[in-house]
Amino acid sequence: MTSNDLFPTERLADADVRVLLLENIHTDGAEFLRAKGYQVEALDGALGEDDLIEAIKGVHLLGIRSTTYITEKVLDAAPDLLAIGAFCIGTNQIDLEATTARGVAVFNAPYSNTRSVVELAIAEIISLARRLNEKSTDMHNGVWNKSAAGSHEVRGRTLGIIGYGNIGSQLSVVAEALGLKVVFYDIDDKLALGNARRCSTIEELLETSDVVSLHVDGRPGNAGLFGDEQMALMKPRSLLLNLSRGIAVDTKALREHIESGHIAGAAVDVFPIEPKRQGDPFESDLQGLKNVILTPHVGGSTEEAQQDIGRFVASKLRSYASFGGTSLSVNMPEINLPADAAKHRLAHVHRNAPGVLATINGLLGEHGVNIEAQSLATRGEIGYVLTDVSAEVGSEVLTELADLPETVRLRQLS
Ligand SMILES: NC(=O)c1ccc[n+]([C@@H]2O[C@H](COP(=O)([O-])OP(=O)(O)OC[C@H]3O[C@@H](n4cnc5c(N)ncnc54)[C@H](O)[C@@H]3O)[C@@H](O)[C@H]2O)c1
Numbered sequence: 143m144t145s146n147d148l149f150p151t152e153r154l155a156d157a158d159v160r161v162l163l164l165e166n167i168h169t170d171g172a173e174f175l176r177a178k179g180y181q182v183e184a185l186d187g188a189l190g191e192d193d194l195i196e197a198i199k200g201v202h203l204l205g206i207r208s209t210t211y212i213t214e215k216v217l218d219a220a221p222d223l224l225a226i227g228a229f230c231i232g233t234n235q236i237d238l239e240a241t242t243a244r245g246v247a248v249f250n251a252p253y254s255n256t257r258s259v260v261e262l263a264i265a266e267i268i269s270l271a272r273r274l275n276e277k278s279t280d281m282h283n284g285v286w287n288k289s290a291a292g293s294h295e296v297r298g299r300t301l302g303i304i305g306y307g308n309i310g311s312q313l314s315v316v317a318e319a320l321g322l323k324v325v326f327y328d329i330d331d332k333l334a335l336g337n338a339r340r341c342s343t344i345e346e347l348l349e350t351s352d353v354v355s356l357h358v359d360g361r362p363g364n365a366g367l368f369g370d371e372q373m374a375l376m377k378p379r380s381l382l383l384n385l386s387r388g389i390a391v392d393t394k395a396l397r398e399h400i401e402s403g404h405i406a407g408a409a410v411d412v413f414p415i416e417p418k419r420q421g422d423p424f425e426s427d428l429q430g431l432k433n434v435i436l437t438p439h440v441g442g443s444t445e446e447a448q449q450d451i452g453r454f455v456a457s458k459l460r461s462y463a464s465f466g467g468t469s470l471s472v473n474m475p476e477i478n479l480p481a482d483a484a485k486h487r488l489a490h491v492h493r494n495a496p497g498v499l500a501t502i503n504g505l506l507g508e509h510g511v512n513i514e515a516q517s518l519a520t521r522g523e524i525g526y527v528l529t530d531v532s533a534e535v536g537s538e539v540l541t542e543l544a545d546l547p548e549t550v551r552l553r554q555l556s
Contacts, residue, residue, distance in 0.1 A: 153554045154202065156180060159463055160222075162197060163205035164188055167229045168452030171205060175456050178464070195219040203459045205229055212236040217244055224553075225249065225462045227455040228472070231442065238473050242524055245491035245551030248472040249458035253308055254450040255442030259357075259385055260313045262441050264320065266409035267353050269435060270381045271296050273407070276432055292406075297321035302351025304344060304368075305358035305386060306332040313355065314338045325350055348375040355383040356390055370395040379406040385441040388413040393427040400431050407433035411441045466528045466555050468519075475519030475526040485514075486531045490543065491551040494525040498548050502527065505546075509539045524550070 156179035163172055163184040172184045180203070188209040189197055198204060198220040205227040206212070212226060217240050226236060228250040241248050269275060271294045280287050301317045303310045306328040314324045314335050324338040327347045334340050341347040348354065354376060358364050368384070369392035376382065382405055384391045393414065399405040410428055416439055417424050428434050461467035465481040466489035468474040479487070492498050499518050506513060506529070515530040525548075535554060544552045 153556070154463070156464060159202050160200055161203040161205065161459070162201045163229075164210050165205075165207035165229070167205050167207065168448045170449050171227075171229060171452035171456035174453060175203075175460060178460050180460075180463075191216060198223065203227065203463055205455065205459070206235070208232060208235055210235065212241065214240040217241060217246065225459055227459045229451050229455045231255065233472050236472075242473045242522075243550070245524075247462050247468055247474045249455055249462070249470065250472055251451040251454045252470070254454050255444070255447035256308045256312055258444040258447045259309050259441040260316055261444075262411070262437070263309075263313050263355055263383055263385055263409075264316055266383055266435055267301070267317075267322075267355070267381065268296055270353075270383075270407035270409060270433060271299070273433055275435055296353075298323070299352040300325060300350050302326070302341075302347040302354045303338075304328075304347065304354065304356050306338075307357060307359065309385075310355075310357035311335055313357065322353075344372065345375055348372060349377070351380060352377060353381040353383065356386045358386050358390055360387045360389070365389040366392060368392065370398070373399045373405060376405060378404055381406055382408045383410075385409070385411040388416065397427045397431065400428075400434060407435075409435040409437070411437045412439055464555065466553070468526060473521075473524075475521040475524060477517045477519050477526055477528050479515060479517055479528045479530065485556065486534050487555040488529045488531065488535060488543070489551075489553045489555055490527045490529070490549065492525045492527070492546070492548040493550060494520045494523050495548050498525055498546070499527060501546060501548075502529070502543065505542055506531065506535075506539065509536070511535055511539060 159180040161175050161180050161182040163182065165188050166186045172182045175182050191213060194216050198216060200222055201220060202222055202224045204223060207230045212235065214237055223246050225247040226241065228236060228248065231250060231252060233248060233250050236248055238248060273292055298321060300323045303314055303324060303326040306326040310326060314326060317324055318336045325341050325347050326338055327341045327344050356368060358367060364387060367390045373395055396408060400408060413426055428436060466487060467478045468476050469478040490502060512532040513529055514532055516527065518525065518527040540554060543549065
């Protein structure tokens, strides 16, 4: 079997693009893709492997969230599949190696819920400083405790942000607008926004911060990042927030520091072990403590974020299917030639080996095909080249390109 048999090279008209969206993806996603002329089927639930294998036949674009698993077996049953949209942040549910090896692009929505997390962090900083949780619980229990003791404004206090990425840096900006001073620590060089000041060590940050907020990523080294030693270095009566990764904070140590009164309050949204399904029991060392806000990993869960995810990922799928754009792809080399420039465009995914571009161009030249624009990018084992040519390419050329030993996938886009 040649690569050409595996990957038909005929052009796919928008009206022939079949999309399957699972797991109750925000309707804006389906509407966007329908408006582009694609055939869209949207289902509420996730599908198990066998059902997915049935449903995915003939599908070009698949949309999932976190509970549909994309295995090698599923991919083998989906020769027409061009791209998968993870309408969420994480992509652990997708066998990325297998998708890449088959030239199937994967997209997600890494920034859509950044603002939601930031707003929750701000709300929690103020709530903890004013002991709102405690006061509200008292009121529900019929206790009228009108007192200023232990309640503070946040204006003029210092917020220490550990992890100054998308969320940490946006929190920095919003917190300054409220009158907080911001210091931060990141293992990478990061541009300090506004008046924020960079600390060279976590210790330096802990010495100066009235509120410490963790926004680190989930790299293995961050397990146990914040334990008894770091908590002991926090200022007396300071506050701790973790809306990043459950593994980063030692919850047992946090309980001890809250019970001793050294830490005045905490807000925790992520836990080392989280229930898998809605309604499953939840247990934590932090339950039953005063001035501790516990939330079920909802930092990024707002209707606005869901809507943004729906639109964002749908637009990535559209851009890839119709124009070959891979900007912000999770697994493909990133290329973005202007969509409207493409009168006749070829998208070629290949194994990253020396000389592939020269071979492609030599072959096009031999057949008198004139290249108007071209962009190549590589990422690990995979190379991707978009080539805009002046006239439609004949089937002979396409067959020769598809049959190159390095070709993983070839599409004629327009
Ligand atoms: N609670 C929620 O619902 C929710 C929603 C979205 C994201 N998150 C989590 O929030 C965290 C931050 O997200 P993001 O989009 O800002 O990620 P990001 O990758 O943009 O930023 C993470 C930053 O942390 C830094 N970092 C990593 N380890 C560090 C360490 N040990 N010390 C100091 N800095 C360190 C990195 O250099 C990077 O700048 C992630 O863990 C993400 O999974 C949670």
